Every structure is written in structure tokens, then in C-alpha cells.
Amino acid sequence: MCIGRLFHNLGAATEKTLSPLSFSEDSGGNGVWSGSMDSHSEVVERLRSAFRSGVTVPEQFRRTQLMKLMSMLKENEEKFVVALHKDLAKPRFEALLSELDIVTNDLHHTISNLSSWMQPEYVEKNLATKFDDCFVQRQPLGVVLIIGTWNYPLQLLILPMVGAIAAGNCVILKPSEVSTATDSLIAELVPKYLHQDCFAVISGGAEETKALLKHRFDHIFYTGSQNVARSILQAASVHLTPVTLELGGKCPCFIYGQVNILYAARRLVWAKFFNAGQSCVAPDYVLCSTAIRDAILPAIRQALEEFYGKEPQKCPDYSRIVSPQHWTRLMEMLGKTSGKVVIGGESNQEEKYIAPTVVVDVAEDDVLMGEEIFGPILPILTVESLEQGISFITSREKPLALYTFSDDSSAVKTVMEKTSSGGFCSNDSIIHMSLPSLPFGGVGASGFGCYHGRFGFETFSHRRACMLRGWALERINSLRYPPYSDERLGWLRWTTSPKFSCSIM
Amino acid sequence: MNHEQVVQRAKEAFLSGRTRPVEFRLQQLHALQRMITEKETEICTALKQDINRSQYDTPLLELIGIENEIKLAIDKLAEWAAPRSVERNLLTLRDEVYIQPEPLGVVLIIGAWNYPWAVTLQPLVGAIAAGNAAVVKPSELSEYSSLLLRALLPRYLDKDLYPVVTGGVSETQELLRLRFDHVFYTGSSSVGKVVMEAAARHLTPVTLELGGKSPCYIDKDCDVRIACRRITWGKFVNCGQTCIAPDYILCEPCIQGRVVECIRQTLLEFYGADPKCSPDYGRIINQRHFNRIMGLMEGYTPVVGGQSDSSQRYIAPTVLKDVPPQSRLMQEEIFGPLLPIVTVSDMDDAINFINEREKPLALYIFCTDKKAVKKMIEETTSGGVTVNDVMMHYTVSSLPFGGVGQSGMGRYHGKHTFDQLSHQRACLVRKLAMESVNLARYPPQDHKGYNLLM
Numbered sequence: 027m028c029i030g031r032l033f034h035n036l037g038a039a040t041e042k043t044l045s046p047l048s049f050s051e052d053s054g055g056n057g058v059w060s061g062s063m064d065s066h067s068e069v070v071e072r073l074r075s076a077f078r079s080g081v082t083v084p085e086q087f088r089r090t091q092l093m094k095l096m097s098m099l100k101e102n103e104e105k106f107v108v109a110l111h112k113d114l115a116k117p118r119f120e121a122l123l124s125e126l127d128i129v130t131n132d133l134h135h136t137i138s139n140l141s142s143w144m145q146p147e148y149v150e151k152n153l154a155t156k157f158d159d160c161f162v163q164r165q166p167l168g169v170v171l172i173i174g175t176w177n178y179p180l181q182l183l184i185l186p187m188v189g190a191i192a193a194g195n196c197v198i199l200k201p202s203e204v205s206t207a208t209d210s211l212i213a214e215l216v217p218k219y220l221h222q223d224c225f226a227v228i229s230g231g232a233e234e235t236k237a238l239l240k241h242r243f244d245h246i247f248y249t250g251s252q253n254v255a256r257s258i259l260q261a262a263s264v265h266l267t268p269v270t271l272e273l274g275g276k277c278p279c280f281i282y283g284q285v286n287i288l289y290a291a292r293r294l295v296w297a298k299f300f301n302a303g304q305s306c307v308a309p310d311y312v313l314c315s316t317a318i319r320d321a322i323l324p325a326i327r328q329a330l331e332e333f334y335g336k337e338p339q340k341c342p343d344y345s346r347i348v349s350p351q352h353w354t355r356l357m358e359m360l361g362k363t364s365g366k367v368v369i370g371g372e373s374n375q376e377e378k379y380i381a382p383t384v385v386v387d388v389a390e391d392d393v394l395m396g397e398e399i400f401g402p403i404l405p406i407l408t409v410e411s412l413e414q415g416i417s418f419i420t421s422r423e424k425p426l427a428l429y430t431f432s433d434d435s436s437a438v439k440t441v442m443e444k445t446s447s448g449g450f451c452s453n454d455s456i457i458h459m460s461l462p463s464l465p466f467g468g469v470g471a472s473g474f475g476c477y478h479g480r481f482g483f484e485t486f487s488h489r490r491a492c493m494l495r496g497w498a499l500e501r502i503n504s505l506r507y508p509p510y511s512d513e514r515l516g517w518l519r520w521t522t523s524p525k526f527s528c529s530i531m
Numbered sequence: 532m533n534h535e536q537v538v539q540r541a542k543e544a545f546l547s548g549r550t551r552p553v554e555f556r557l558q559q560l561h562a563l564q565r566m567i568t569e570k571e572t573e574i575c576t577a578l579k580q581d582i583n584r585s586q587y588d589t590p591l592l593e594l595i596g597i598e599n600e601i602k603l604a605i606d607k608l609a610e611w612a613a614p615r616s617v618e619r620n621l622l623t624l625r626d627e628v629y630i631q632p633e634p635l636g637v638v639l640i641i642g643a644w645n646y647p648w649a650v651t652l653q654p655l656v657g658a659i660a661a662g663n664a665a666v667v668k669p670s671e672l673s674e675y676s677s678l679l680l681r682a683l684l685p686r687y688l689d690k691d692l693y694p695v696v697t698g699g700v701s702e703t704q705e706l707l708r709l710r711f712d713h714v715f716y717t718g719s720s721s722v723g724k725v726v727m728e729a730a731a732r733h734l735t736p737v738t739l740e741l742g743g744k745s746p747c748y749i750d751k752d753c754d755v756r757i758a759c760r761r762i763t764w765g766k767f768v769n770c771g772q773t774c775i776a777p778d779y780i781l782c783e784p785c786i787q788g789r790v791v792e793c794i795r796q797t798l799l800e801f802y803g804a805d806p807k808c809s810p811d812y813g814r815i816i817n818q819r820h821f822n823r824i825m826g827l828m829e830g831y832t833p834v835v836g837g838q839s840d841s842s843q844r845y846i847a848p849t850v851l852k853d854v855p856p857q858s859r860l861m862q863e864e865i866f867g868p869l870l871p872i873v874t875v876s877d878m879d880d881a882i883n884f885i886n887e888r889e890k891p892l893a894l895y896i897f898c899t900d901k902k903a904v905k906k907m908i909e910e911t912t913s914g915g916v917t918v919n920d921v922m923m924h925y926t927v928s929s930l931p932f933g934g935v936g937q938s939g940m941g942r943y944h945g946k947h948t949f950d951q952l953s954h955q956r957a958c959l960v961r962k963l964a965m966e967s968v969n970l971a972r973y974p975p976q977d978h979k980g981y982n983l984l985m
Contacts, residue, residue, distance in 0.1 A: 078886070080910070119976035149929035160927050165912050167935070244936065252734060259731035263724050266741070268940040271734065286963045293963075296973055333974040343974035420546075433963065442958065443551070446633055449957035454969075458959035461628060463617035469635070469954040470712065474736040476955065489942065491915035491930035492908060493923055497754055497899070503920075507764050508801040508811035510587035 069226045070241045073169045073196040076223040082166060082194045085144055089137060091191050091220055095184070096133045098219040099126055105211055106180060112207035113179060115346035115378075120301060125180040128460060132185055135462045135479050136192045143192070143483050146492070154502070159494040164487040166194030167268075168244030173235065173258070175249045176348050177304040177400075179205035182249045182272075183212065187225075189482020190247070196224045200238060202250075203231045204349055236261075243267050245486060249306075252471060270475030270485055272306070273468055274398045275425040279309035279455065280415045280441060281318050284433040290453070291325030294431070295333065297455035299382045302345040303402040304352075307427040307449070307456050310399050311388075312406045313415045319386065319406050327369060330382050339372070339379050347378040347401060356380055356401040362393040365405060390418075412437055416444045424448070424470030429455045448472050534702070537694045538666055538709050541637050544691035545664040550634060553612055557605055559659050559688055563652070564601045566687040567594055573683075574648060577675035581647065583814035584769070592769065593649040596926070600653050603928055603945055604660040611660065611949045614958070622968065627960040632953040634662030636712030641703065641726065643717040644672035644816055645772040645866075650717040650740070651680065655693070657948025658715075664692040668706060670718075671699045672816055704729075711735055713952055717774075718742075719864075720937050738941030738951055740774070741934055742864045743891040747777035747921065748881045748907070750898035751786045758897040758919070759793035763801065765921030767848045770813035771868040772820075775893040775915075775922050778865055779854070780872045781881045787852055787872055794870070795835050798848050807838075807845050815844040815867060824867035827860050836868075856884070878903055882910050890914070890936030895921050914938050 081087060099106070103126060110116040110125060146161040170190050174183030183201050190197045199216065201209035213227040228238060239246075239261035248258050249272040262269045281290060298309050314322065334341040347353040357373060363385055370383030380402050388394055388405040395405065409415040419428065419441075428447035430438050438452045448468035451458040459466045459478070467476025477485050505514050532540075549555055567574075571594060578584035578593075604611075614629040638658045642651035651669050658665040667684065669677040681695040696706060707714070707729035716726045717740040730737045749758050766777050782790055802809040815821040821844045828837070828849070836849035846868050854860055854871035861871065875881045878898075885894070894913035898904050904918050914934035915924040924930055928945030943951050 083909075117974070117976065119974070123972070149927065151927060151929070155923070155927055158923075160924070160930055162931060163908065163916075165935075255734060256731055259734065260728055263727035263731055266720060266724055266727065266739065266937055266940070273734075289963045289966045292966070292973065293969065296969075335975070341975070343976050431963070435960075438960065442631070444548075446954060447956065449959075450631075451959045451961070453961040453963045454959070457622070458957055461617070461620060461623060461957075461959070463619070464628065464957035464959070465630065465955055466957065469633075469956070471734060473734075488912065488935040489931050490913065490935070491924045491927075491932060493915075493917045493920070493927065493930070494904065495917065495919040495923065497757055497919060500757055500760075503761065506591065507760070509803070509809070510585060510811050515587050515590065 066228060066238050066241060069198065069228060070169065070243075072223055073198065073226060076221075077166070077168050077196045081221070082191075082196055082224055085141060087221075088191055088194055089140060091225070092133055092137050092140070092188065094219045095188070095191070096130060096137075098215050099130055099133075099184075102211070102215060106208070109207035109211045110180065113176070113205040114301065114304070114348050115344075116301065117343045117345060119343060120345065124301070125178055128181055129184050129188065131460075132188050132462055132479060132482070136188050136483065139480065140192055140483075143480060155493065155495075157496055157499065159492070161492050163490045163492050164193065164483075165490050167486060167488055169196045169198065170245040170247065170486055171198045171200065171238070171243045172247045173200045173249065174202050174209075176202040176204035177301060177306070179208035180212070186247045186249075186270075186477055186482060186485075189477050189484075190245075190486040191225075192483045193486035195244070195486055197226075198238075198243075199225070199227045200235060201227065201229060203229065245270070247475075247477075247485070248272065255473070270477065271468070271473040272466075272475075272477075273426065273471065273473040274306040274400070275423055275468070275472040276310040276395070276398050277307060277425045277427040277429065277447075277455075278419050278422075279312045279429040279431070280419065281312060281314040281322065281431040282412060282415065282434065282437050282441075285318070285431050286433070287318075287321050287325045288328070290431040291322050292329045292332075293454050294322075295326055295329040295382070297429075298404050299330075299333070299344070299402050300456070302347060302380070303404075304345070304348065304400055305456065307459055308400075309404075309427075309429050309455050310425075311395065312404060313409050313418060314406065315410055316408050319408055322406075323368060323384070323386075326384060330369070334382065338370075338381055339374065339377070344382075347380060350375075350378060352401070353378045353380065356399070356403060359393050359399070359401075360385075360403060363405075364389060364392055365394065370402075412440060416441060419445050424468070424472055426468045426472040427451065427455070427458070446470070534696060534706050535709060537696060538637065538706075538711075540691050541664040541666055541694055544689070545634070545636055549689075550659075550662045550664065550692060553609055556612075556659055556662060557608060559693075560601050560605050560608075560656065562687040563656065563659070564598065564605075566683055567597055567601075567652075570679075570683055573679060574676070577679045578647070578673075580675040581644070581673040582769070582772070582816050585811045585813070587811065588768065588813070593646050596649055597652045597656070600656045600928065600945065600948075604656050604949070607946065608660055611946055612662070623959065623961075625962075625965065627958070629958050631956045631958050632661070632950070633956050635952060635954055636663060638663045638665045638713045638715060638952055639706065639711040640665055640667050641714070641716045641718065642667070642669040643774075644670040645769060645774070647673035647676040648680075654715045654717075654738075654943060654948060654952075657943060658952050659688075659693070660949050661952040663712070663952055666706070666711070667693065667695045668703060669695065669697065671697065713737070715941075715943075715952070716740065720939075723939065738943065739934070739939040740932075740941075740943075741892065741937065741939040742774045742866070743889055743934070743938040744778040744861070744864050745775060745891045745893040745895065745913070746881075746885050747780050747895040748878070748885075748897065749780060749782040749786065749790060750878065750896075750900070750903065751783045753897045753899050753919075755786055755789050756793050759790055760797045761920050762895070762897075763794050763797040763848075766870050767798070767801070767812070767868050770815060770846070771870075772813070772816065772866055773922070775925055776866075777870075777893075777895050777921050778891075779861065780870065781875050781884060782872065783877065784874045787874060790872060791834050791850055791852055794850055798835065802848065806836075806847055807840065807843070812848075815846060818844065820867070821846065824865065824869060827863075827865060827867075828869060829859075831858070831860070833869075878907060882907060885911050890934070890938055892934045892938040893917065893922070893924070912936075
């Protein structure tokens, strides 16, 4: 049955691929597959056939593929570090911590827990179903599409893939064309390590992605911007494909009341300038009182010097902007702001370098407060009360993350209760997303759905409700059959009364 | 007041914060409970006018379900709304790490006409429990129910937070142009696509409870008599207009005759010799659907039933055998009292048949062989499965109810509705102390510093 279907599809593919995949080499001499919609069809069909054959379903297969993914990352660690440096001048430390280790940690967590996650989940029953088996079965969805992005080109593509493989799906990866070195490396390595009929990498730009989205998938996982997310959702609606959107937004960092200025500054600086500010969960801007602002500026300077020395441009631990376009975008923002640059501001176009920069006297409608900054520019806005800060935050779109620095735990609690965001972290930033036991995702304009750890497994699974009944007790069943009577209804209502907390019938 | 103003008022009411306290939500749920209890007669009357629902079917099929959802929510709300602690790692051992369920904001609930009260109020229970405001848009096809809901809800619930908006296609389209924090839609797959596409413009997440053709497989070695009784009940209740009704039967040719006879016998027991005279047998919702269903039968001679009366929108409980897979009957969801039987050579053939088609909302398997049942469950997919009965998985509120693929996305019932209409916010509450531990992650980095962290 399965083999027949495979041959049938292969035959169909041969006919279709008269305008085949094209193989080219990028500037690094790496091979890259890209192609037209026809060639996409061949890949999608191949994965669909493989899924239908049932090969991805057994636990052993999933475990093996996850282990191979682990090997791929461990055996090519240096190659990834080099590629990430080519793309973003990513310091080795950042590459290891935020790209490789975060994924291998999740892989360890997933591999250890896979068996238990795959088990049927027996649920609480009611009186009427006392003798039945009621459970939730997790099933794979089918062929899923994961679209990555350029700021953490490895993590944001492979980490979702961990959940997708664990859940038993076939996966098509679409890396971002902006981070070319990493993407070529992924395109080269994935087919070498993972089962080629079940996992494929399709490269290309906006046009390619648009063509790819015309195909039908069983889930689409997208990390990126709101504008592109809209078109992806619209394309998905044609096929009723469920979607996970990991978007961005401006993550506020509210510093309030009594606080250890030096420690707060250090944590803030670390989070803000990691990857040169190009993180979806980086604190985008700071809200604090004038007094705190005046106290924290020297602390920020100090932290910056501790981290990157007196000349960050020469420091190997400081990254670069990913592309000339993004560098220009950021420099334009800096040029148009009505605020005052008090720290940094230096730049070098050739190197795509922008110094860690802090801007004060920024008004609410300043250009820096428009779109997500996604760069090493930190505006500080002043608010004089807790309420003012909260109201500032809630008047804007729900961000992916919200940070609060304060020793006053009731103030922290108030901020949390009166706002909403994807995630919340007090007295630190970013690291809340490194815990596999916490779901990582947005809300409102910052997205929907979540992943990491078990949440990734659940995102890429269908939770199927199963009830296995017996043949006995037909007399009880009869209560529900016509011809209806007051007496039967009376019995039914009695058995479903609150005393028994029983459901209908 | 136009729709934009209604939604804006609901939004402002939400932003005022009054839905946050659990006490408020409980109060609203109690009020909803009172509405169902006090107005049962009016609701039954409305349903009789809409769809000729018998006075027993209404509590059975709609009201008891809603009541149980309300009672469960009242009982468990404090627990559901509380922060949920999660596992910490070494770095966060001294921190508070938890998931905080939060309301989304304003939820749009679009109901359907077949169980107009259940499919609007059950999601509403979850929306209220989760602390949201909700705009309720019942289906205009169940007109009396829709108007009654519009009259009743504001008398019991907070008027600003839970407005009812009535109207047809153009009103719904107008509503969908506005921005909501979640859209919960029950209905057909084709309209589901339109809803999702409209929601896409605002990046609004959706729950789509759609339909499809739910297959019902009868194994030749099972107790065909009991199987057919259970199937007959599920198929013809509400005159087949149930999203999880068994749409068609798959069985081997050797038992087809027996299946037909058992169904015929059961129909006699349930509705008598002339179902048209039975007070327990429903009608088709409107002329358009009546014509649609009659059209599906064209060219086929039923073995049971087949009679109809357009003036009453009555179609007799009808069974057709040896139905070819490519017939019109087998192309679209029937949503009516026609039960086609398609023959298959064995269980594997049935599995292939099911897998060649879109993923259904429900799958029914009648079989005594536990291993065979396990195989069929594992080799197919569907929103839900009931084995040796029909529709019952819907009634257990701890089971998530929803579709997959063309039959929908998202799930609800019980706590699942609460979770579906909440944002699960990841929270990490740290202190500024223990800074020495953090030092390992800061630059400047060298080999030693990195190993310390790992």
C-alpha cells in the first residue's frame, strides 16, 4: 500500500520536474538548492508520501533523528561558529550559548521526555463513562513548514524543528536568506544527517517563500515580522492550516523605585547589547524616573566598559549589524531622533558597526519609539510614577517580553497584573526564554502559539480525544433513546445532577 | 449603536479591569446558570420554532451540557486562574518561575444554527471564566433562538462586556473587519476559511470548530444490533444536523444487509412506523438545506425511508446501500438524515478509504477486537474518536473537543476552553541579588568563563 503510493508519487514527480531544482553556489562556495514552484512540489510530495508511509511515527525513528540532529550540531560546532561570525560577527561565546547550547539543551530535554510525552493521557471521567477508557492521544500533524529568521539563524530554525520531529512530523525548513553563511551550512548538513525523505531544506527569498506558501502544509511555524506574518496567515487560511507566529514588538524595560543600580545596569546592558541588540526579546527601551535615569547612566557606562572595553569596535565580544540595509535603517533612526545621544553613537558603515548607544530626552512620538529598534540603540524615557509607566506600556501593543527592575515586589506584581506580554521577567531579561519548562511565545501583536520543551511537542501535535466504550450497559444508554418520556428525562437529569457532577447522557 | 461602538464599549469595559477578579467572573457564571434554569421553557419554544426540536431533545442536547460546563467552571475557576508553577533549573533555583493564565481581551464568538445555545454559550462560559469580554454573534438561521438570546443575555450578564449582535452574512463580515483578541467560530469549513482570512488582517488567533464527513466503521464480527442502535440514535438526532453525527457507514458487504435491517428495526422502535408523526423527530432548518439534502439523494433509491414533505421540511430517516465513493453523497458533509453505506473489503481497506479523505471531526469504530481497534486508531487521524458508540467523546469535559486539518483548529470544553481563551504568560521573578552567578554570562569572554557557566 505505502510502497505503491511512493512509486506513484515518484512517477508524478518525474513528469513535473521538467523545470527542476537549480543548484548553485553562493559566495562561500557552498551548494544551495533553490527552485520554482514545480520543484517545491517535488519536495513537498516526497515528504507527504514519507509521512503517509508512517515512517516518522514510531518513537525509535523520532529518537534516532533527534540524536542525529544533536550529532549534526556537536560535530559541526566550529563550522557553525564560523558561519555565524560571517553573518553577524557573532562572538564565539554568544554563538555557543544562544545558538548551539540552547538547542542542544532542548534536544536533551526532549529526548529524555519523549516517551512520556507520547503516552496516551488518561483523563478524569464522569459517572456515565465510568467504565470507559477516556484518553488524549498525541498525533503528528503531517508535513510542517518552519520559516526561520536571520538574527538567531540556527536557534530559531532548529529549535522549533526539535518539537516537530519529536511530535512525529516531516519538516521543511526555510532558512532566512539574509544570514547566508548559516543558511548554506544548514542546507548542506541537514540532508547529510537527517532522513532525506522526511526532512528538507528549501532556500530562497521572498518570492520563493510566497511560492512555497501556495502549497498545503499541516502547520506553519513562522518567526519574523508582523507584515510578513499577515501574508503567511492569509496564505494559510486558504488551506485552513494552523499557524504559530513568533513576532516581535517593542519590549519595555521599566525600572522603578528602590533598585541596585549597578546590578540592574549590568543585566540591562547584557540583554540589550547581546547580538548588538538584534534579539526579539531584547529590552527595546527603558522607562524610569529622572532620578533613576541620572543614576543609571554612569552605571551603564561602567558596565559597557567592563564588557566591551573602551573601544567596543575592537572587542571580539561585540557583534555587528546583519546587513547594510539594517545598518542604514538604524543609522537613519539615529539621525532623525530628537533625543540626545549620551553614550556611543559612533559607527562604521563598512563594518556594519554601531557602538552601544544610549539616547535620552526621547519623546513618546520620537522616531525611536515607532517600530521595533532591533539594534544597539537604547532610548530612555522618563515617567514619574508606577501608574504612568503602566499606562505608557498598556497604551501600546502587547510586547513579546516585559521587564521590570525593582526591589519592591508589590510594585513588580502590580506591573505584571496590569499589563500583558508574551513573557515577563523581573530583575533580569531574556533568560526567561532559556528555561524549557516555560512556554516561549507572544500575545496580540507579538504573535500566538508557543514552543520550547514540551510546548514545542504540543504545538506540532494533534491532541485527539479518544473514548473506548464497552458493549454492556445498553440499558443505561437506552435512557437517551426515543421515544422520549418525562420519566426517562427525569432519570437522565438525576444522573447528571451536580451531586454526581456528571455530563449529559 | 453600530457594531464598532458595541465592540469598543466591550473593549473599554474589559480595560476597566472588572473582569480580572475571580469573584466577578463567578458572579457572571452564576447569572448565566440562572438564565438557563429560569428560561428553559422559552428556550425550548424558540428551538421548536427554529428546528422543530422536541421538548426532550433540548435539555438533553444543549442545556444539560451548558449547565455542566458552568458548574465545572464555577467549581474549578480559582484553580484554573491560579499561577502554574513549573520546573526550575540550576540558574533559577531561587526564583519564582510560573505560567500565569491571563485574559486575551475581547473574544468574538460566532455561533451555528444546529445547536444554537450549546455552540454559543459553551464557548462563552470559557470566555467569561478566562476573564475576557465577549461579543456573541448567534446564527441568523436559528432566528428565534438568536432573538431570544439577544433579549435574555443583557438581562442576566454585564451588558457592556457580553453584548449580543444579531444579523446575517453582511453583519458578520462587518464584525470581522474589526479587531478582536480571539475569534471562536463554529460552522462550515468554507466559511471557516473566510473567518481565518479576515482575522489574519489583525493577526488574531482563531478557534475553528468545523465539520466534515465523520466515518463510522462497523466490523463484521461485532454486535451489529447494538452498534446499529447506537448509530441510529446519533445519526438521526436533530435530524442529522450535528457536526459529529456519523456521516456514513463503512462495512463489509457480508453484513450490509444485516446493518440495514437493524437500522430499520431501530427506527421503528424510536420513531414508530411514520416518523413524520413522531414528536421526537426533527425537521430541516430551512428550504435551502432541504433542497440541498434532497439533491444529494438524486439518482439513488434508498433501502429505508426516502419520503419527504417540502412544506414541513421533513425528510424521513433514510438509508442508502452500496453507495459509490465518487457519488455526490460522498463528496460533501451530508448534515441531514441520509445514511449512506459504502462497502469495503476489510479493515485495512476502510483505513485507506478514511486516509484518502480529509481529516474528519470524528471517527467511529465498532469492533470487539481490541488489537484491531488500536490499529485503526493508530493508522488514522480525526478530531476525536469514539469506539463502540457515537458522539460520546463530546460529553466528557476533560477531553479536548476540536478538529484537525479541514475539520478545524483549536479545542474546547471544560478547562480546555479556559486555556484556549487565555494567554499563558511565562513569568520569571528574580531578585537583584546573587549577581556573582550572573558574572559567568557577561563579556569579556574567555574559555574559562564559559566553562564556569556550563
